[in-house]
Amino acid sequence: MDRRKALKNMGLAMGYTVATPTLISIMQSCKGEPVVTWTPEFLTSSEGAVLTKVVDVILPKTDTPSASELQVDIFIDKFAKDVLEKDQQDFLRMAMGKFTDKALQDSENQK
Amino acid sequence: MSKFYYNEEQESYDAIVVGTGISGGWAAKELCENGLKTLILERGRMVKHIEDYETANKDPWDFPNGGVATKEIIEQQPKQHRTGYTTSQASHMWFVNDLEHPYNETKRFDWMRGYHVGGRSLQWGRQSYRWSDIDFTANQRDGIAVDWPVRYKDIAPWYSKVENYIGVSGEALNLPQLPDSDFLPMMELNCVEQHVREKVAENFDGRVITAGRTAHITGDKKFDGRTKCQFRNRCIRGCPFGGYFSSLSSTLPAAEATGNMTLRPDSIVHEVMYDPDTKRATGVKVIDRVTKEAHEFKAKVIFLCASAIASTSILMQSKSDRFPNGMGNDSDQLGRNIMNHHLGVGASGKFDGFEDKYYKGRKPSGVYIPRFRNLGGDSDRKDYKRGFGYQGGASRGNWEDMIAEMSHGKSLKEAITKPGGWTFGIGGFGEILPYEENRFTLDYDKKDQWGLPTVTFDAEFKENEYNMRKDMQDSAVEMLEKAGLRDVVGYDNTASHAIGLGIHEMGTARMGKDRKTSVLNANNALHDVPNVYVTDGSFMTSASCVNPSLTYMAFTARAANHAVEELKKGNI
Numbered sequence: 134m135d136r137r138k139a140l141k142n143m144g145l146a147m148g149y150t151v152a153t154p155t156l157i158s159i160m161q162s163c164k165g166e167p168v169v170t171w172t173p174e175f176l177t178s179s180e181g182a183v184l185t186k187v188v189d190v191i192l193p194k195t196d197t198p199s200a201s202e203l204q205v206d207i208f209i210d211k212f213a214k215d216v217l218e219k220d221q222q223d224f225l226r227m228a229m230g231k232f233t234d235k236a237l238q239d240s241e242n243q244k
Numbered sequence: 245m246s247k248f249y250y251n252e253e254q255e256s257y258d259a260i261v262v263g264t265g266i267s268g269g270w271a272a273k274e275l276c277e278n279g280l281k282t283l284i285l286e287r288g289r290m291v292k293h294i295e296d297y298e299t300a301n302k303d304p305w306d307f308p309n310g311g312v313a314t315k316e317i318i319e320q321q322p323k324q325h326r327t328g329y330t331t332s333q334a335s336h337m338w339f340v341n342d343l344e345h346p347y348n349e350t351k352r353f354d355w356m357r358g359y360h361v362g363g364r365s366l367q368w369g370r371q372s373y374r375w376s377d378i379d380f381t382a383n384q385r386d387g388i389a390v391d392w393p394v395r396y397k398d399i400a401p402w403y404s405k406v407e408n409y410i411g412v413s414g415e416a417l418n419l420p421q422l423p424d425s426d427f428l429p430m431m432e433l434n435c436v437e438q439h440v441r442e443k444v445a446e447n448f449d450g451r452v453i454t455a456g457r458t459a460h461i462t463g464d465k466k467f468d469g470r471t472k473c474q475f476r477n478r479c480i481r482g483c484p485f486g487g488y489f490s491s492l493s494s495t496l497p498a499a500e501a502t503g504n505m506t507l508r509p510d511s512i513v514h515e516v517m518y519d520p521d522t523k524r525a526t527g528v529k530v531i532d533r534v535t536k537e538a539h540e541f542k543a544k545v546i547f548l549c550a551s552a553i554a555s556t557s558i559l560m561q562s563k564s565d566r567f568p569n570g571m572g573n574d575s576d577q578l579g580r581n582i583m584n585h586h587l588g589v590g591a592s593g594k595f596d597g598f599e600d601k602y603y604k605g606r607k608p609s610g611v612y613i614p615r616f617r618n619l620g621g622d623s624d625r626k627d628y629k630r631g632f633g634y635q636g637g638a639s640r641g642n643w644e645d646m647i648a649e650m651s652h653g654k655s656l657k658e659a660i661t662k663p664g665g666w667t668f669g670i671g672g673f674g675e676i677l678p679y680e681e682n683r684f685t686l687d688y689d690k691k692d693q694w695g696l697p698t699v700t701f702d703a704e705f706k707e708n709e710y711n712m713r714k715d716m717q718d719s720a721v722e723m724l725e726k727a728g729l730r731d732v733v734g735y736d737n738t739a740s741h742a743i744g745l746g747i748h749e750m751g752t753a754r755m756g757k758d759r760k761t762s763v764l765n766a767n768n769a770l771h772d773v774p775n776v777y778v779t780d781g782s783f784m785t786s787a788s789c790v791n792p793s794l795t796y797m798a799f800t801a802r803a804a805n806h807a808v809e810e811l812k813k814g815n816i
C-alpha cells in the first residue's frame with residue numbers, strides 16, 4: 134500500500150466520520166513499524182500469537198509486507214467475533230486449539 | 245416532525261403523491277411541471293443527493309471485516325439479508341430494519357424494501373427494458389386472468405419520453421419481443437462476452453447476446469445536474485456523479501425546480517379519504533413516523549406510488565360505507581395476483597484463453613439474453629407458458645482457484661497478485677403468472693409501532709414456474725457448452741423457490757377493461773374513484789419477464805398527464 138494513497142483515503146474518510154481502526158492500521162502498517170501489541174477479542178492471547186506466526190508462514194515478507202505487518206491476524210480475529218456464526222466460531226476455536234496443541238507438542242518433541 | 249420541507253406546508257394542494265421511489269419521482273416531476281401544487285409524502289427519512297451517500301467513496305479496506313454483513317446487521321435485517329448481497333456494510337442502510345417493519349409469511353415471501361426519500365431508485369439494478377405487444381396481449385392469448393386495456397402503441401411515446409430524460413444505454417436490435425429504447429451508446433462487451441455472443445449466434449437460430457440495457461449515462465448527451473457514468477460499479481451506495489437514474493439525481497430535482505413541490509418525509513400514509521357525495525377522494529391521512537402525530541392533507545388528485553404492496557395496503561385500509569372492503573375493491577381483486585420474477589437459476593462455466601486480456605474499470609452491467617421461448621414456431625413449449633431472459637457476464641476471477649497448487653509462501657504471494665481465469669455466467673429472470681390465490685392480506689391483530697396492520701403473504705410458484713425453471717437451467721447449460729466453455733455447471737437454488745428475490749412485486753391492484761374483474765382503468769385511475777391513480781407495480785395485469793421499472797415510469801408519466809387533462813376539463 135502506497136502511504137500517500139492511504140493518507141489521501143484517510144482524508145476522504147475523515148470528511149465523513151472519524152478515522153476507522155482499519156485505516157489507522159493501514160497507516161501503521163505502511164510505516165512498516167511493527168505493531169507491538171494486540172489483544173485478541175475472539176481467540177485467547179496464546180492462540181493469537183500462534184495466528185500471527187501462521188499468517189506469516191502463508192504470506193511471508195518479501196519485497197512486499199508480510200501478512201502480520203498488514204494485520205491480517207487482527208482482521209481474522211475480529212472477523213471471527215463479528216461475522217462468523219456460532220458453529221463456525223466453535224469450529225475455528227476447536228481447530229485453533231488442536232493446531233496449537235500439536236505445535237506445542239512438536240516443539241516439545243524436538244527438544 | 246420533519247424540518248426538511250422544500251416549501252412551507254399548506255392545508256390543501258392540487259395533487260398529492262405518496263412515495264418518492266421510481267414511480268413517485270416521475271409523478272412528482274410531471275405534476276409539478278404541469279403547474280400543479282404538489283405535496284410529496286414519503287414515509288422514510290430525508291436523503292440528500294450526494295451528501296447523504298455515506299459509503300459511496302469508501303474503499304474495501306475502509307470497512308471493518310471486509311465490509312461483509314456482520315451478525316449485528318443480520319439480527320436487525322434478517323429478511324433483507326435473504327438476498328445475500330444487499331446487507332453488506334456498504335449498502336445495508338438503504339434497506340429496512342425488519343424488526344421495525346415486520347410482516348408475516350403464511351408462505352415464505354422475500355419482501356425487500358427501502359424506506360427513505362428516493363425509495364428503491366437509489367439501490368436498484370438499473371436494468372431497463374421495454375415491453376412489447378407479445379407481453380400486452382399475453383393474458384388474452386392464453387386466456388389467463390384478464391386482458392390488458394393498453395397496447396404497445398399507447399405506451400411507446402411515454403417510453404421515449406422517459407428514456408430521453410433518464411438516459412438508457414443499450415444496443416438497438418429490432419426484436420419483436422424486446423422493442424428498442426431511445427438508446428445512449430451501449431456498454432461495450434468484454435472479450436469473452438463478445439466471444440460467447442458470436443458462438444451463440446452461430447449455434448442457435450435467432451438467439452442474441454447483447455449488452456444489458458441500463459439507466460446509465462454513456463456518450464456525450466448532457467443531462468441536468470448529472471454526469472457520465474465512471475464505471476465504478478458502486479451504484480447501490482448512491483452515485484456522487486448521478487451516473488445512473490434515481491429519483492434523487494433526476495426526477496425530484498426537476499420537480500423541485502418548478503417551485504411547485506412540497507416534500508414531507510417521515511409521513512406514513514395509511515388511508516385515502518373519500519367523500520360519498522362527490523364520489524371523489526378528498527385527501528390522505530398520515531402518521532408522522534417520528535412523533536406519531538396524526539395529520540390530514542387534502543388535494544384534488546391523489547397518486548399512490550408507494551410500491552405495489554404498500555399502495556395496495558393503503559387502499560385496503562381506506563374503508564368507508566361505500567367501500568367496506570377497501571377503496572376501489574368491488575372486484576375483490578385488491579391484494580391478489582401477486583407477481584414478481586423468479587430467478588436464482590442458470591449456469592456458469594470457465595473459459596480458457598484471452599489470458600492476456602483484461603477490462604478497464606468496473607462495468608456496472610453485463611450481458612442480456614432476450615426471451616427466446618414461446619414466440620411461435622420451434623420456440624414454442626408444451627410444458628409452460630411465457631418465457632424468460634438471462635442476465636450475466638464474464639469476468640476474471642481472483643486467485644482462489646490457485647489455492648490448491650500454491651498453498652503458502654512466496655509462490656502464493658506471486659499468484660494472488662495476478663488475475664485468475666475467466667468465468668462466464670448467466671442467470672434467468674422468468675415470468676410468473678397471475679394467480680388469484682397468490683395474495684396478501686392485512687392482519688389487524690398484529691400491528692406495527694404506528695398502530696397499523698401488518699401484511700401477511702400467501703403466495704407461491706406453481707407448475708408453470710417450476711417447469712420453466714427446468715428449461716431455464718437446461719438452456720443455460722446448453723448455450724454455455726456450445727459456446728465452448730468448460731466445467732459448465734447449471735444451478736437452481738432452492739432458496740429462490742419462494743417469491744420475492746426478483747424484487748419486482750406487482751399486480752395487486754390490476755388494470756383491466758371491466759370494473760368487475762379489475763381495480764384500475766386503462767389510465768391507472770380507480771374505476772370507481774377517478775381522482776385516485778395508482779402507478780407503481782400494483783397496476784400490472786401480467787408480469788412479462790423483463791425488469792419492470794421502466795414500464796412503471798412510462799405508465800406513471802402517462803397517468804400524470806392524464807390527470808392534468810382531467811383536472812383541466814373539470815372531470816375530477
Ligand SMILES: Cc1cc2nc3c(=O)[nH]c(=O)nc-3n(C[C@H](O)[C@H](O)[C@H](O)COP(=O)(O)OP(=O)(O)OC[C@H]3O[C@@H](n4cnc5c(N)ncnc54)[C@H](O)[C@@H]3O)c2cc1C
Nearest residue numbers: 263265266267287359363364369370371513550780791793
Ligand atoms: C437491489 C435491487 C435491484 C433492482 N434492480 C432492478 C433492475 O435492474 N431493474 C428494474 O426495473 N427494477 C429493479 N429493482 C426494482 C425497483 O427498485 C423497483 O421496481 C422500483 O423501485 C419500484 O418503484 P416504486 O416507485 O414502485 O417503489 P419504490 O422505489 O420502492 O418507492 C416506494 C416509496 O414509497 C415509500 N412508501 C412506502 N409506503 C409508504 C406509505 N405508507 N406512506 C408514504 N410513503 C410510503 C417508500 O419509503 C419508498 O420511498 C431492483 C430493486 C432492488 C432492491
Ligand code: SF4
Nearest residue numbers: 473474476477483487
Ligand atoms: S458505475 Fe456509474 S452510475 Fe454506478 S456508481 Fe459508478 S459512476 Fe455512478
